[in-house]
Structure formats: C-alpha cells, structure tokens
Amino acid sequence: xxxxxLLVPLSDTVTVRQTVGYAVQSGLERADxxxxxxxxxxxxxxxxxxxxxxHEDADDLLSRARNWVEEDAGEADVTxxxxxxxxxxxxxxxxxxxxxxxxxxxxxxLDRVVLDPEYEPGVTARILQPLERELDxxxxxxxxxxxxxxxxxxxxxGSEDFDRLFATFMISYGFYLVLGDPTxxxxxxxxxxxxxxxxxxxxxxxxxxxxDRVQSPIRVVRFALYIPYLLWxxxxxxxxxxxxxxxxxxxxxxTLTQVDSRVRSGLPLTALxxxxxxxxxxxxxxxxxxxxxxxxxxxxxxxxxxxxxxxxGIRFVFYGRESAAIPSPxxxxxxxxxxxxxx
Amino acid sequence: MIEPTPLQVTLxxxxxxxxxxxxxxxxxxxxxxxxxxxxxxxxxxxxxxASQTDTLGAGFALAGVALAFGWQHAAVYTVLLLFFVFITNxxxxxxxxxxxxxxxxxxxxxxxxxxxxxxxETEGETR
Numbered sequence: 001x002x003x004x005x006l007l008v009p010l011s012d013t014v015t016v017r018q019t020v021g022y023a024v025q026s027g028l029e030r031a032d033x034x035x036x037x038x039x040x041x042x043x044x045x046x047x048x049x050x051x052x053x054x055h056e057d058a059d060d061l062l063s064r065a066r067n068w069v070e071e072d073a074g075e076a077d078v079t080x081x082x083x084x085x086x087x088x089x090x091x092x093x094x095x096x097x098x099x100x101x102x103x104x105x106x107x108x109x110l111d112r113v114v115l116d117p118e119y120e121p122g123v124t125a126r127i128l129q130p131l132e133r134e135l136d137x138x139x140x141x142x143x144x145x146x147x148x149x150x151x152x153x154x155x156x157x158g159s160e161d162f163d164r165l166f167a168t169f170m171i172s173y174g175f176y177l178v179l180g181d182p183t184x185x186x187x188x189x190x191x192x193x194x195x196x197x198x199x200x201x202x203x204x205x206x207x208x209x210x211x212d213r214v215q216s217p218i219r220v221v222r223f224a225l226y227i228p229y230l231l232w233x234x235x236x237x238x239x240x241x242x243x244x245x246x247x248x249x250x251x252x253x254x255t256l257t258q259v260d261s262r263v264r265s266g267l268p269l270t271a272l273x274x275x276x277x278x279x280x281x282x283x284x285x286x287x288x289x290x291x292x293x294x295x296x297x298x299x300x301x302x303x304x305x306x307x308x309x310x311x312x313g314i315r316f317v318f319y320g321r322e323s324a325a326i327p328s329p330x331x332x333x334x335x336x337x338x339x340x341x342x343x
Numbered sequence: 344m345i346e347p348t349p350l351q352v353t354l355x356x357x358x359x360x361x362x363x364x365x366x367x368x369x370x371x372x373x374x375x376x377x378x379x380x381x382x383x384x385x386x387x388x389x390x391x392x393a394s395q396t397d398t399l400g401a402g403f404a405l406a407g408v409a410l411a412f413g414w415q416h417a418a419v420y421t422v423l424l425l426f427f428v429f430i431t432n433x434x435x436x437x438x439x440x441x442x443x444x445x446x447x448x449x450x451x452x453x454x455x456x457x458x459x460x461x462x463x464e465t466e467g468e469t470r
Contacts (some may be wrong), residue, residue, distance in 0.1 A: 237373060241395065245382060245383070246378065253386065278429060280392065283387060285444050295440065
C-alpha cells in the first residue's frame, strides 16, 4: 500500500487552514494513506524573552492543525506527527529553514513539503520565495498550496501601515536633517529619498506593534520626562558603586536576584532591562518572558531594584501615570535572591 | 576690534573651568571604572563597572565637549552620540553577561545576608 509522506511547516497566517486542507487532499489523491508531519519552526533560540509564549503558541497551532487534519481526513487512513523544530539551534535565514526541513524530511523519510504561500515563521518578512530557492538548491521536493487570500490584501493598505510608514519616514528624515543642514536644498531632497527608502523597507520592522495616533506621541513625551529621572538614578548609582570600588576593603556583596516585572514583552521590557543594566550595580543577565534575572553588586543597588523605581518609570512611560503607582516588586513578592544555579 | 566687556570675560572664564571640571569628572569615572575592572572578582561584577565608563565617563566628557563647542550644530552631535552610547552600552553589557551565563560561567556570590570581602565564596553548581 502506497503511503504519501508530507511535511507541512506551519505558521500562524490567514492561509494556514487552507494549506493544511490542501496538504491532506493532495496527499490522499496521490496515495491511499497519508502520513502528515506538522511542524512549527521557531525563529530564534529558545531564550528570547518571548520564548515561553512562542512555545505555547506553537503548541496551540499544532493542536489546532491536528484537529484540522483529522477533520479533513475523515475516514481516510492518516497518521499525524507533530514537531517543533529549531529549539536547539539558531534559525535566521531561509537557508537555515530549508536545511532544517531537509534534515527532518531525511530523518522521517518524507517525500514532499507543502508550503503555505504566506509562510512567515516569526522572522520579520515573508520568506517564501527565498525558501523555495533554497529548497530547490537542496533538492527537496515542495509544493505551494493554492490558497485564496482576500483578507491579506486589505491589511496591507490599512491606515495602520500608513501610520508606520509615516512615523518611520519622519524619524529618519528628522535624523538625516539633524546630521545634515536643514536649510540646504540638496540635503532636503536626498533626505526625503533616503527616508522614503528606509520607511518602505523598514517600517514593519521598526514598529512591530501597531501605533496609536494619540498614545504613541504621548509615550514619546513621557519618555522624554523619564530620561532625567533615569540620568539621576545613574548618577546616584555611579557614585555609590565608585565609593565601594575605591574603598580598600571593597565591600561588595554580589547576588543574583530574580524579579518578575509587570511590563509587556517587547519594547517596554527591553527598556526596563536596559535601564536596569545602565544603572551601575545592577545587570540584567537573562530575561525570560517577564522574569528578569539580575546580578547586583552592592546591597544598595539591590534595594533600589526591589523598590522598583525604574519599573514604575517604565510603566509611566508606556501606560501612564495611574499605572505607575503599583506596589514595588518586594511588596508584591515578585523579587527574590536566587543562587547561582538559576542561570 | 571691539574690546570684550568684563561680563564676557567672566563668562568665558566660567565656561573654561566648567569644561575642565566636566572633563575631569569624565576622566575620574573612567579611572574608577578601570580600577573596578581590575579589582572586581568575576565577569559579572566587572560588567557592572565597565558600564560606568560609558554612562558617566562618556557622559561628562561629551558634556564638556558640547560646552566647548558652544551653541552650534556640532553640540547636537554630542547629544546624539550620548544617546546612542546609552542604547548600545546596556545591550553590550547584557550580551556579555548572557553569553557568560550561557557558557556556564559561575558567578561569585556573597553569602546571603552578611557582607563579604573579596574572598567571596562560590555558590551554585556547574551546569
């Protein structure tokens, strides 16, 4: 009895459902029984801040896809295997993906890859075309699922994208003119051209979260207010650390602490982790979801960290004044000293 | 040529000494940071003090430079320079610390509760 073995890489797109449907249908047309391998390839190593959520999303997608296959297969003989790829290596470009799919296909003796035309495995842009080129190079057979996509086109011309383009354009144009001469026509023209190219190519990378026309500018203003506070904290911490270093006895007390921060992943968490690192005496070693592993050098810096001044500052920047007034990590039991084996 | 008024002379003197003071502070914090890198026991502790050079060391030095340039275009560059240093410095420090953690470098930790000298005991296990 002929068995068709398929590899279906999944990502959370509008066409993923149709791709799975096509895979099952085409597989059953070619042979009477089907072995369907559903895989999710995770883009980076598994230690990025959002990793736990990415894994959950991947598992969720796989279980949904499993249901779809069962639904579409009906009475036919279909075996379903699911896997998460790329958890133990870095996947950056299409070549890495092609190679990891090839390795998986060779391992499980698979015949063919069914690709989702919108395949977007968490990297910044769609990689279908380069991925197909790499698969050609490697010699792994693939098949692009014929799907209808109407929703996608609507999304591309939305006002969200205009906002992103506009914001990226203005930022790069402004930066260009600060470096150049805003009164010289040549700089104005070349700046507009450069900013246009930057905006078109990088708008979706620069702003991964949709902008809000009211909130985003307010955040910029609040961030400008946050900077003096951060500078003041840096000066204070610098003096404290300098005093400790210059004392002949050097009374340092290095500890590893774990703080569960109450800020969203992405930019707010990056801003918080960077602010913590920027302040001498505290150093962010790891960030897993909202959990920061912070190395502290002196007790005073640790106390400041547990009092959560910077966290309030970041909450003020991103969520406003009301949200800033939350209990400190110490009070809400989110801060603790951990041993070295937590690394 | 117009003779400078006494006020202008005073302002110039103040500016000169302010520049000297800012550069002096910049050099001081860079020196402290260097001493810290030499004295502190392990890579994590050293990463703390290495960031001092970039924050206050470079901060004061660039402030001095901005003051020396006066109110002109180049002063804006120094502010931008400082801004980028403030973004890249913690990123680099975090990258160093994280790669140290990832390759299994054990931090030297003080005993909980009591302050410890440079003879800190090692805690934790090798991964």
